[in-house]
Amino acid sequence: MVLVAFASMLTVGLLNRGVSNSIDSAIAKGQRAPAPDFRLPVLTSVPGLPPAGHQLTLSSLRGRPIILNIWASWCGPCTSEAPILQSVWDHYRSKGVLVLGVDVKDLTGDALAFHNNYGLTFPSVRDGEGNIEGPYGTTGVPESFVIDRQGRVAAALRGPLSDAGSQANLPGFLAVVDEVRAEGAPST
Amino acid sequence: MMRRWLTGVVALIIMCLAVAPACASVDLLYLEQQLKCPTCDTPLNVSSAPSALRIKAFIEEKAAQGWSTSQIEQSLVTQFGRDILATPPKSGFDLLVWLVPAAFVVAGLGALPFVARSWSSRRRTVAAVVAGVTPEEQQRLNEELRRRDL
Numbered sequence: 001m002v003l004v005a006f007a008s009m010l011t012v013g014l015l016n017r018g019v020s021n022s023i024d025s026a027i028a029k030g031q032r033a034p035a036p037d038f039r040l041p042v043l044t045s046v047p048g049l050p051p052a053g054h055q056l057t058l059s060s061l062r063g064r065p066i067i068l069n070i071w072a073s074w075c076g077p078c079t080s081e082a083p084i085l086q087s088v089w090d091h092y093r094s095k096g097v098l099v100l101g102v103d104v105k106d107l108t109g110d111a112l113a114f115h116n117n118y119g120l121t122f123p124s125v126r127d128g129e130g131n132i133e134g135p136y137g138t139t140g141v142p143e144s145f146v147i148d149r150q151g152r153v154a155a156a157l158r159g160p161l162s163d164a165g166s167q168a169n170l171p172g173f174l175a176v177v178d179e180v181r182a183e184g185a186p187s188t
Numbered sequence: 189m190m191r192r193w194l195t196g197v198v199a200l201i202i203m204c205l206a207v208a209p210a211c212a213s214v215d216l217l218y219l220e221q222q223l224k225c226p227t228c229d230t231p232l233n234v235s236s237a238p239s240a241l242r243i244k245a246f247i248e249e250k251a252a253q254g255w256s257t258s259q260i261e262q263s264l265v266t267q268f269g270r271d272i273l274a275t276p277p278k279s280g281f282d283l284l285v286w287l288v289p290a291a292f293v294v295a296g297l298g299a300l301p302f303v304a305r306s307w308s309s310r311r312r313t314v315a316a317v318v319a320g321v322t323p324e325e326q327q328r329l330n331e332e333l334r335r336r337d338l
Contacts, residue, residue: 072239074238074239074242075238105226105227105239105268106239106242107243107267108267109246128267128268129268129269129271130226
């Protein structure tokens with residue numbers, strides 16, 4: 001009895017720590033995996049979203065293309081990525097695309113200071129425990145995803161967005177955003 | 189000169205009294221041992237990961253503001269979840285983590301007399317088998333030994 005309980009706890013623990021590769025596998029096959037849903041407290045908000053401190057569910061945003069960016073204030077590459085992400089938000093905001101940050105494993109005060117210091121105006125939610133990392137197959141920060149209107153992941157970028165030099169990945173990433181945006185709203 | 193020196197000493201004592209209670213009430217090393225770095229899963233006191241350094245700075249800042257050890261710990265648990273605790277709390281479901289190994293030890297100690305008795309009786313059986321040589325076996329043995337004498 002005790003052994004079974006111990007084995008069960010061990011199994012649950014190991015499964016909970018698993019990192020999924022379903023998003024990348026689907027993209028490699030030219031498919032789109034459903035974006036794992038989450039419900040997290042809002043860190044910084046914009047009109048049309050729940051105010052700071054309230055819960056936001058990803059699935060409630062269905063019908064709108066989303067650029068999901070996983071970041072943390074202690075992450076070096078996130079600092080170089082922040083202005084790029086803000087420019088993307090400035091450009092796509094009026095076109096119906098939502099840039100949504102997910103701040104992981106971070107102090108709330110540091111995360112808010114990061115938003116203020118870099119003049120970030122896109123909304124972010126807080127995931128202090130980093131629960132989003134496993135389902136999204138995240139192995140570090142920053143990472144970005146394009147989610148289509150049906151709530152499926154169309155692109156996954158494992159690393160910072162970059163718009164300069166040979167490592168520039170922004171044009172390819174934005175091409176997917178444009179593709180998803182052009183697909184139109186789902187029929188209900 | 190003497191008066192200035194005394195004023196300085198008094199000012200120093202007042203400053204120490206003002207600062208000491210806030211700092212002394214928090215055991216920084218204890219907290220850093222009890223809490224984990226959220227990105228590397230090692231205790232804060234042995235981690236130099238950027239996230240761990242920020243949390244250590246947070247602890248020092250709150251300690252200087254007069255927060256108690258439990259207030260700081262609770263604030264970090266609220267922000268990072270219970271996974272930030274290096275050792276699980278001794279309450280609720282987490283209590284099982286403490287009880288299960290203890291149950292194994294108790295069960296092992298309880299089984300010890302039975303295991304010892306079982307080993308002892310097995311040895312006795314082996315001894316009995318060795319002692320109980322049949323006349324045929326004894327005869328074969330004697331013949332074998334006699335042949336070796338030749």
